[in-house]
Amino acid sequence: MNRNDKAVMLREKARELRKTALIMIHTAGSGHPGGSLSAADFMAALYFDELNIRPGDPTWPDRDRFVLSKGHVCPILYSSLALREYFPYETIYTLRKQGSILQGHPDMKVCPGVDISTGSLGQGLSTAVGMALAGKRDGRSYRVFCLVGDGECQEGQIWEAVQSAVKYELDNLVIIVDNNNLQNDNTCDVVMPTGDLRFKFEAFGCEAYGIDGHDMDQIVDVLETIRESEKKLPKVVVGKTVKGKGVSFMENVVMWHGMAPDKEQFDTAMKEVEEVTV
Amino acid sequence: MTGKATRDAYGEAILELGRENKDIYVVDADIGKSCKTVPFSRELPGQHVNVGIAEQNACGVAAGLATCGKIPFVTTYAVFGSMRMSEQIRQEVCYPKLNVKIACSHGGFTPANDGASHQGVEDMGVLRSIPGMTVLMPADYYAAKKLVKAAADYKGAVYLRFTRDPVPFIYDEDAEFEIGKAYKLKEGKDVAIIANGDIMSVALKAAEELEAKGHSVRLLDMHTIKPLDEEAVNACIDEIGKIITVEDHNILNGLGSAVCEMVAEKGKGIVKRIGIRDQFGESAPYEYLLEKNGITVDNIVKSAERMFR
Numbered sequence: 001m002n003r004n005d006k007a008v009m010l011r012e013k014a015r016e017l018r019k020t021a022l023i024m025i026h027t028a029g030s031g032h033p034g035g036s037l038s039a040a041d042f043m044a045a046l047y048f049d050e051l052n053i054r055p056g057d058p059t060w061p062d063r064d065r066f067v068l069s070k071g072h073v074c075p076i077l078y079s080s081l082a083l084r085e086y087f088p089y090e091t092i093y094t095l096r097k098q099g100s101i102l103q104g105h106p107d108m109k110v111c112p113g114v115d116i117s118t119g120s121l122g123q124g125l126s127t128a129v130g131m132a133l134a135g136k137r138d139g140r141s142y143r144v145f146c147l148v149g150d151g152e153c154q155e156g157q158i159w160e161a162v163q164s165a166v167k168y169e170l171d172n173l174v175i176i177v178d179n180n181n182l183q184n185d186n187t188c189d190v191v192m193p194t195g196d197l198r199f200k201f202e203a204f205g206c207e208a209y210g211i212d213g214h215d216m217d218q219i220v221d222v223l224e225t226i227r228e229s230e231k232k233l234p235k236v237v238v239g240k241t242v243k244g245k246g247v248s249f250m251e252n253v254v255m256w257h258g259m260a261p262d263k264e265q266f267d268t269a270m271k272e273v274e275e276v277t278v
Numbered sequence: 279m280t281g282k283a284t285r286d287a288y289g290e291a292i293l294e295l296g297r298e299n300k301d302i303y304v305v306d307a308d309i310g311k312s313c314k315t316v317p318f319s320r321e322l323p324g325q326h327v328n329v330g331i332a333e334q335n336a337c338g339v340a341a342g343l344a345t346c347g348k349i350p351f352v353t354t355y356a357v358f359g360s361m362r363m364s365e366q367i368r369q370e371v372c373y374p375k376l377n378v379k380i381a382c383s384h385g386g387f388t389p390a391n392d393g394a395s396h397q398g399v400e401d402m403g404v405l406r407s408i409p410g411m412t413v414l415m416p417a418d419y420y421a422a423k424k425l426v427k428a429a430a431d432y433k434g435a436v437y438l439r440f441t442r443d444p445v446p447f448i449y450d451e452d453a454e455f456e457i458g459k460a461y462k463l464k465e466g467k468d469v470a471i472i473a474n475g476d477i478m479s480v481a482l483k484a485a486e487e488l489e490a491k492g493h494s495v496r497l498l499d500m501h502t503i504k505p506l507d508e509e510a511v512n513a514c515i516d517e518i519g520k521i522i523t524v525e526d527h528n529i530l531n532g533l534g535s536a537v538c539e540m541v542a543e544k545g546k547g548i549v550k551r552i553g554i555r556d557q558f559g560e561s562a563p564y565e566y567l568l569e570k571n572g573i574t575v576d577n578i579v580k581s582a583e584r585m586f587r
Contacts, residue, residue: 061346065345107373107374108345108374109374109375115345116341116342116345116370116374117369117370117373117374118369119369120365120369122334123334123338123366123369123370124338125338126334126335126337126338126339126341126342126366126370127338127339127341127342127345127370128342129335129338129339129342130338130339130340130341130342130343130344130345130346130350131342131343131345131346132342133327133339133342133343134342134343134345134346134347134348135346137324137325138346156334157332157334157335157338157366160329160330160332160334160335161335161338161339163329163330163332163335164327164329164330164332164335164339167329167330168327
C-alpha cells in the first residue's frame with residue numbers, strides 16, 4: 001500500500017474508532033469521550049498499521065505491547081480491540097456493565113488484548129518500562145507503546161519512569177503523549193502548566209518528536225522515523241491534539257472529559273464524525 | 279546472643295534463587311547495600327534492576343517485568359515498600375494478580391537508632407488491607423531463608439518483612455515453613471501465645487518462664503498474618519480460649535487485630551494484644567522501644583497470669 005493510500009485507510013479507521021467509542025459511551029451512559037477522541041488518530045495508526053500483534057493469540061510472547069497509561073480513555077482502546085476482532089464487536093454494548101470484560105478502566109485479567117490494567121494515572125509508563133526491559137534482557141524484538149496524557153505528566157512517577165527508560169537504553173519503548181491541554185478540572189495551563197513536554201522529555205534524554213496528533217501523514221512519518229532510528233534512546237512523540245476532536249461541541253470543552261452524550265447529542269456527534277472528509 | 283539479621287537471610291536466599299532460576303529478578307531502589315542484594319547485583323547483573331530513589335517506579339517496573347514471566351523482588355525498606363508504593367502495589371500488582379514480591383528490610387523497631395521515619399510500624403497492616411496480598415514476617419534467619427524461597431514458589435503478590443538488626447536463632451536449617459501455616463513451637467493447654475518476626479524470641483522466653491511456673495503454653499509462630507492460619511487460631515480458641523498476641527507492629531491492623539477478628543466472630547475466647555501502642559518510635563535502643571510499648575517477657579507473663587485468675 002502506498003503512503004497516500006495508507007493514510008487514507010488509517011483516517012477511515014480513525015473515523016470507525018471514534019464512532020465505536022461514541023456508541024460505547026452513549027450506551028454505557030458514562031465514560032470519557034474527550035480523551036478518547038483526541039487519541040483516536042494515534043490509535044488507528046497503531047492498531048491498523050504499526051503494532052505487530054496477533055488478535056487471535058493475544059498473549060503471543062513476541063507481540064508488541066500497548067499500555068494505555070491514561071486508562072480512563074479505554075473506550076478508544078476497546079474500539080481498537082473490537083475492530084481488530086480481539087472479541088466480538090457486539091461486546092462494545094457492555095462497556096461499564098456488570099460482568100463485562102470492558103470494565104470502566106482496563107482489566108487485563110478479563111479483556112483480551114489488554115497488556116496491563118491501568119486507571120490510576122502516572123503508573124502505566126513504569127509497567128511499560130518493565131515490559132521493554134524484559135524484552136531487551138530476553139533478546140526479543142518486540143516494542144512497547146505507551147499512551148500517556150499531558151495532564152498525567154503532572155504525576156512525578158512519569159518522570160521516574162522516563163529516567164529508568166533512559167538509563168536502560170530502552171530504544172524499544174515508544175511513549176506517545178496525547179497533548180490535548182485539557183484535564184478533569186480545567187485546561188492544563190490553569191490547573192498545572194505542563195510546559196513544553198517535547199523539550200522536557202528531550203532534557204531527560206529521550207529522542208523526542210513534536211507533531212500534529214491529528215495529521216495522519218505526520219503520524220505515519222514519525223512512526224517510520226522512530227522505527228528506523230538507531231539511537232539507543234527511548235522514543236517520545238508529543239502529539240498536539242484537540243480534546244473531543246471530531247465532534248464540534250465537544251472540542252476543547254472541559255466538561256466532555258468525563259460525560260456521556262444524551263440521545264440528541266449522540267446523533268449529532270455521529271453525524272459529524274461520519275461527515276468528515278477523509 | 280547468637281543470631282543474624284533476617285535481611286542477611288534474604289540476601290543469601292535471593293542469590294541462591296537467582297542462580298537456579300533466570301526469571302528471578304531483583305528491583306532495587308538504591309538501598310541494595312542495606313537490603314543485602316549487592317551480591318545478587320554483582321553475580322547476576324542481567325537479572326538486576328536499580329531504578330534509583332524511585333520506589334513507585336520500582337513497583338511499576340516490577341509489574342511490567344511480571345507480565346513477561348519474570349518473578350521480581352522489589353527490595354527496599356518496610357516504610358517505603360508498604361507506603362510510598364502502596365497504591366502501585368494495589369493497582370499494578372494485586373488488582374491484575376501479578377507475580378511480584380515486595381521484600382523489605384527495617385521492619386518494626388529493628389532500625390532502632392534510625393528513628394521513626396525508618397521504623398515500619400504500620401506496614402503489615404497497610405498491606406493486609408489490599409485484596410490478594412500475602413503478608414509475612416519470618417522469625418529468624420533460618421525461617422527467613424525458607425520463606426523467601428516459599429514466596430518465590432508462590433504464585434502471586436507477597437510482602438516479606440525482615441529485620442535490620444540481628445535476631446536470635448530460633449530454628450535450625452531443617453525446620454520447614456509453609457506460607458499461611460503457623461509453626462507450632464510449643465504445645466500447651468493453659469494459654470496460647472501467638473507471635474511473629476523479631477519478637478518471637480521474646481515470646482519464647484515468656485513461654486519458658488510461664489512453663490517454669492507450672493503453666494502449659496501453646497506457642498505459635500504466625501509468620502503469615504495474611505492469609506491467616508484460621509485452623510490454628512480456631513484450635514487456640516476452641517481448645518484453650520486464652521490468647522496473647524505479640525508483635526513488633528502497631529496493635530492496630532497487624533497480627534493481634536487479625537486474631538481478634540476471628541475471636542470476635544466466634545463469640546468466645548479472650549485476647550490480649552501486645553504490640554506497638556499506636557505510636558511512633560524514636561531514635562533509641564531497640565530494647566527501650568519495646569519496653570516503652572510493653573513488648574516484654576514480663577508483660578507477657580503478667581498478662582497470662584491475669585488471664586488465669
